[in-house]
Amino acid sequence: MEDLSRSFGETRALNSATLRVRPSEIHSLVGENGSGKSTLIKILSGVLRPDSGTLVWEGEARQLGSPRSAQGMGIATVFQETLIVPEMTVRDNIYLGTDGLFRYRHRKGDEIAGARQVLSDLGMDGLDLDRPMWTLSLAERQLTTVARAIIRPWQLLVLDEATSALDAQQRDRLFDYLRLARSQGRSVLFTSHRMDEVLGLADWITVLRQGATVATMGASEASRGGILGHMSGREAHADPAVVAETGPRRGSAGQQRPQRPVLRVAELTLRAASKPISVEVRAGEILGLAGLEGQGQVGFVECLCGLRRPVAGQVLALGDNGETHIVRSYRGANRLGIRYVPRDRRYEGLFGPLSVFDNFAITLWGDLSRLGLLRRQQARKRFAGFAESSRLVSASPSRAISVLSGGNQQKVLLGRWIAMRPRVLVVNDPLRGVDHNTKEELYGLFRRLAADGVAIIFLSTEIAELLTLTDQIAVFHEGSLVAMLPTEMSSDTDVVAAMFGADKHDGSADD
């Protein structure tokens, strides 16, 4: 008997989420990025401890101190990241963690037989158990992490996006195994970014939104459109709070289209199996990029600014007079006016101990120095102009940037690249962890830039943000661009549907 329910008070990632899994049940946990799925799973597997709330397991309230104690109770987890020890063999990777500190728990012969058995359950009969893990393909690695979980005596198997690297045949094989386990009275909890998997496999579906459980339903009563509606928080009767937050759309006002294109992506292929992408971005346009975690949108952005080489295809920067240049490197992209604002400001963007002004001006010195001497006055002028326009709040430009709030740090970082007068500004989730007011100010900043003719490519994990700011939203799924949605005519349900690889028309038909 299993009966799980939990609630959490203080955690930001998870806010009073409740989940109930019964014996002999396959349960799917769905939600957008950042809805708390992974946090919930980490708590279930003993990796994280909840701030509050209880876990009831087989009728008793239990505490999970570590992954080992979760496994001891019968909860086995396959995590989203493919966790392996590359230098060790397949067998060692499967049996890792089952032993005591000095004593093996299983005899070697038993390990070999057991590993052969689970690998064959998963359709990898021929795999050499002595191969080092790093020589395996991504799909084989992922299946090995599944094997590591199911080799333990489990009652509840938790799969967090555990099928992302598998092909259809491998997936079906795994699902057969899960159904067999269900018939033996065991339960499965899984998350997936593929809606067809959720509907095809699950008996029950729990939807999380912003860290809270918003719906639990039987699969028979669930529809694609219903689930998507719960995830995005937009049901037939629209929630007024959400509409207010979405705010005014960036309408056609102040926009003189068609503008000339400044960036052309030609037949760009991100992964071996994904479809080529062709997009054109015009001056003054704001193109949004959306997708669930790891669907290729970040790789796309990195290709645009020369940080990564695509499998095939080209990124072309188009000059004022129609001349074209291929973007081959990060330096090249910079020369062509393509500027990239990275996602992780702490590690990829800011120089913590340096002052606000130095952080702002660091990219300017190439342009503003004469005979190797820095022209500080010029740089100061640009800084003053920028601070004014972005309403940067800072006691003094000479203070260390690390004392600023996240939002103000982000302003400085953006300002650094804006001061370079880019033709194309590529921003990777720039408003993450920024408070509401600063967000509004930065929206204004982006809009003014676009009005000045800068093309902006805006990757965001927040759909509301994309709907507020962009002209078009490109949605990525499994390394391909699956939908190009004009923002004015799209709702967040449309975006979510596309993120889950669903055809837009499917979704509306269900409504």
Add this chain to the structure above:
Amino acid sequence: MTSVVSDRARPSVLSTPAVRQILRRNTYAAVPLAMLIVLFIVNAAVQPQFLAQHNWATSMSVLCPTVLTAMAMTLPVLSGNGGIDLSVGPLAGFMSVLISTLLVPAGITSPLTVIPIVIVFGLLSGAINGVLVAYVRLPAIIATLGMYLFYDGLGTEVLPQAGGSVPVWLVKLNGSVGPIPAVWVVFAVIALLWTLVSRGSYMRNLLAVGGDERTSYTAGVNVARLRLVTYSMGGLLACLGGLMLTGLIQGGDGTVGPPYTISAITAVALGGISLAGGRGGLLGGALGGGVLFLIQELLTDAHVSVYSVSVVDGIILIGALALNGTVEYLRRRSSASRR
């Protein structure tokens, strides 16, 4: 054994799973082993007295603390996440001070009491490092630097220059038992014990934690306790090195230990052990210590000054790291092209 039997047996012995596993686990040691053999031959060629009986015993006892402190360094390094134990040198040196100024004057001279005291001291000292690294979560390089300074200062305070006396049996450990250097007996005992330990799951856990800590933790390995045990065993090996060192210098000296920290780091790098953790073994540390010793023998024979030896040591350390990286790169490329 007749030649016919051995000829037929050899391929099948080499291909038994047990032997295959031993070979696979120790492939990293191929390069240091080759270096050791080459250096041995070169030493024998340029120094006529190198192979002489009396020189053997002396060489082995000079080598012994280097090898043991290198092995002591190996374990924390294998545990990954910047694992290192800088305190091995001063800790080993402090053993000479402890034995000659505390134990001997107190009448504690029997091996049956001295050896257990040394072992317990080593385990406890290593455990302090382990707690600081695994539970307090200090960076290993800082925590063990603190312990380095502690033992260095304490040893020098108590015994600023060589002095004190040591039990006779300890000196004899640096002599010969018949034709065999007594040090070999010490090595044999450690090898035997280590074989017992590595028959269990400890090495699998250690290499897993060093290879990928997150994977190990989520798979259920008790990462913190493993590190605690690993640093403790490192402390134990360092103190055994200190015991042998005490016999070698036949007294106590607070200043003799610290250089062994640097030689141990160099030996670990020479032993083909990844400084990032997760690849290597105790054998690598021992081989690396041997290689380093043979290089120093050559330098001494060439009458290179002490300061220049330090210059050469620095070059060896950097060269060994570069070699490690190159071997690793080639290994991965050749394996990748095979598939």
